[in-house]
Amino acid sequence: MSATPRVIIGLSAVVVAASGKGPEVLLSGAPGAIGLPFGSFDPIGHRTFELAVRDFVTSQTGFALGYVEQLYTFGDKGREAPLADMGQSSDADRVVSVGYIALAGSIDEGQRRAGVWADWYRFFPWEDRRSEAGIRALDLLLPDLKAWATTTERQSRVAMAFGLHGQSWQESQVLDRFELLYEAGLVQEAQRDRAKGQTQAMPPAERTYVGEPLVSDHRRILATAMGRLRAKIRYRPIVFDLAPARFTLSELQDLVEVLCGVKLHKQNFRRTLERSGLVESTGAMHAETGGRPAMLFTRSAVSRQAGATGLSLPLAKR
Amino acid sequence: MSATPRVIIGLSAVVVAASGKGPEVLLSGAPGAIGLPFGSFDPIGHRTFELAVRDFVTSQTGFALGYVEQLYTFGDKGREAPLADMGQSSDADRVVSVGYIALAGSIDEGQRRAGVWADWYRFFPWEDRRSEAGIRALDLLLPDLKAWATTTERQSRVAMAFGLHGQSWQESQVLDRFELLYEAGLVQEAQRDRAKGQTQAMPPAERTYVGEPLVSDHRRILATAMGRLRAKIRYRPIVFDLAPARFTLSELQDLVEVLCGVKLHKQNFRRTLERSGLVESTGAMHAETGGRPAMLFTRSAVSRQAGATGLSLPLAKR
């Protein structure tokens, strides 16, 4: 049994930060081969995965991570393209990657410039239902998706995932949507992975894709993270790990909206939020917006307790 | 970098089935060294983890799994005791185990006897808040827990996890509770893991423990699975993967109660359930209970859709 090829455990981290305008993820790699921060797990040096993740993210990017949570372990053969720059996996090795989500809190311009951050909607334009660009992105994809959906099973999956035919758009089904686009060949990774088996490079595709690709299966990992984060907002107070220490309710709402890609009903958002007891007002005000000054809030002690719930998301009408 | 010790990927499965009276998990191993079904992942033969899990569970136990979901990847050093019967990991190897939950549906007596099934409350008596035995189990532990909680931080963790001081009992915090008991040395694994480093075996403990131990960190894996399952019941219609094809609402309620270890308010349970549209009545009746015959229901098409929600759990008063 010792002739088995090695298994290499890679760790990838989806590090999310909120920077004034939106959710941004930390990237690494050279142009053309951009991916998530990725490190390999050293069975001797690292006692736990989590420590290893904190470790390599900090040493690669200088950030100290706050909240860290294991995401998923990706082990499918064939889905990952070889990571060119790792230089330590031979063909015979099997790379299994344990993905982590980390929330880096709210970062300032300085920190922002220190790392390579990108708005996550660059990779998933269709996930932003608030912007014109997002709506347009989905409109571009839908005809092709529908053309691909030749069976009823496919049709119903598409309808569910993308909220067609009266189904509602579920912001957390990011992965389902990505998987469908992948299967339908509408994201670049699909073509790349198909080509991989062959010796000859495929001719460059005619197709212009919507959304930028990432190295290996990192876009899938990112989709998983987005979905998890969006779902978790509803049942655990994690937004506060992305928000600054003091914030106005509008800022918090903006943050949630941009993470979930949807518009919320303002008055109802504040109402449920204040009732929840997750925030408490500091005395201070914030008057930089040109309107009535807003109260500054902080997360309350309640929000730090183990069983604390998340936010309700009162969607705004059309 | 090629001198690294090998990493071995183990797969462990928490296979849950509902057998008339309660949730049962599939076990394997010899008496005294009971654990979860465990297999090691073969990087060549297995294309995906999920296939590997289905594969080894079926070959080890004869069951075909239904719903399968990845649980967590456990990689902490020191938490796992060596698995005696694996015989393929040398001391230098690092075993990382990817845990899966699988729901085996509703099993009959024949299937039940074919495998080694155990009521999961054998390992977590305190998790059953409906039975006298469960209440008593917790009462036995609380004094020791309180004695251990010397700092305010510990006290508040204990209070949160076990629903003391007005905090409510959260059925899904199974892992938090187990971790606290472990840290407090109130479960057998704690003592075993501490003894592991030493050459001499520790003298047998005087203490009588509440709840049976499992091999390696399998009880922790099981706790994770229970927590996940209990939480998931609320937001995804997974109960139906444990219920028989046709069931009465009382049977379904029983199933949920036993999984979550709490009593529910009957009328309200049926009300929300019927409103949810997750079930639909077959015409048939079931009259074996000695009372008014009950309508037999099935899960509806809605309950199979991607975005379908779970059940609400209207707790019954004291």
Place this chain on the structure above:
DNA sequence: ACCACTAATACTCAATCTGAGCATTAGTGT
């Protein structure tokens, strides 16, 4: 000092959901 403008905050109202019970059946066994 006064006015227009812009967000932030306050209130309202109806439609739903929930928590708790009380009341009515439709079988089974005698």
Place this chain on the structure above:
DNA sequence: ACACTAATGCTCAGATTGAGTATTAGTGGT
């Protein structure tokens, strides 16, 4: 026909939501 036992039905008040309308308290000119 009668007692018993679950399964169903119904009711009511209190809390939560979805959607708006109505007031503020600053800011930037004039």
